[in-house]
Amino acid sequence: MENHLKNIEEFMTKLPDKDRDTLVDAFDIRNWPIGSYMSSQGERDENEYVLLSGRARSVVTDAEGTEVSLNLYAAPMVITPNIARTSEGRSLVDIEILDDAVAATISAAQLMDLMVTFESIREWGNNLMCEELTRKVGREWCLAALSARQRLEWFRKVHPGYEALFAHFHIASYLGMTPVTLSRARNR
DSSP: OHHHHHHHHHTTTTSOHHHHHHHHHHOEEEEEOTTOEEEOTTSBOOEEEEEEESEEEEEEEOTTSOEEEEEEEESSEEOOOHHHHEETTEESSEEEESSOEEEEEEEHHHHHHHHHHOHHHHHHHHHHHHHHHHHHHHHHHHHHHOOHHHHHHHHHHHSTTHHHHSOHHHHHHHTTSOHHHHHHHHHO
């Protein structure tokens, strides 16, 4: 538990001690086994998550049953904020657990209340949203503007070490290519 608290605090180093303690105390620690889902597409999800250990991916399934990886997460990492992955309180994505995982959770409403009450927590939350928006726009640009080889180079730069952590078919999906195309890009 103590180690997990330190991981949560890593995300809050710029907060004053009192505000950081208030925020840390508001989180609950949960365990998810490999193969489970932190959030399921179409189901209610009113939480924010900080992945403290393990790996996960954000994935959608299209009408033909094809899965598309939208994000890859290796702890410690903040999962895409609730407001960006839900609509009317329902998840737009599955968050699939790829390794046994531990995450800190807090209801989005409770976090919003803390952001209203504490300016430093509001700035912290806004910074997380800006980082996520930057990450998403960067990926969209990558998918639209780069060749397969360039997308792989972008991936390696933005997500160092992820090639060894995630299955290549997850990476290929995340990069908008087939596993065969990814293999060719890796061999060039």
